[in-house]
Amino acid sequence: DVKVTQSSRYLVKRTGEKVFLECVQDMDHENMFWYRQDPGLGLRLIYFSYDVKMKEKGDIPEGYSVSREKKERFSLILESASTNQTSMYLCASTISTVSSYEQYFGPGTRLTVT
């Protein structure tokens, strides 16, 4: 059974803290994604990675960075958390072929920045 896991389901951090969100997939997928989910806005892509150490900005990368040192792990970093980064964060992965239709999602991390 395919599996994408995220390090925390709920996280509370203070403004200005550095925050790490971890995502691990066990499917040997090349592509991994970080989204944030906000009511009325759907899912918006923050960053994605198509290989180890390779990354590309998504639609809303400001205030975030990412790290992919191993194929199975993709980390999202909030360098200095702000209250407008309070959101649900979803990680996903997919195999890298023309016919790769399905993204597999983790359960999400609900981050609150106070």
Next chain:
Amino acid sequence: GNSVTQMEGPVTLSEEAFLTINCTYTATGYPSLFWYVQYPGEGLQLLLKATKADDKGSNKGFEATYRKETTSFHLEKGSVQVSDSAVYFCALRTNAGGTSYGKLTFGQGTILTVHP
């Protein structure tokens, strides 16, 4: 750029009612279209897909037809159940090459609540 627009929610129905959730899109080329579902407390999972015009995707009693002439991919189910209560997302993927494989553009999501 690419965009997906879903009907405003939330949608509240009684069990066994007919469901339609509208989805329209804007994209260059010939995208693949998807419906994802998010049950409470879970991540998203693929519900159905269609990869070319006039294709019909179906799963768990849900259906959606890829209509290129109206740039639409409306989700339908003839008789909803309480267990269908979830958030539904329409999404597209442009079939570009290179590092674009697998990137999705999502609609804003529609919350469905089904009462017994």
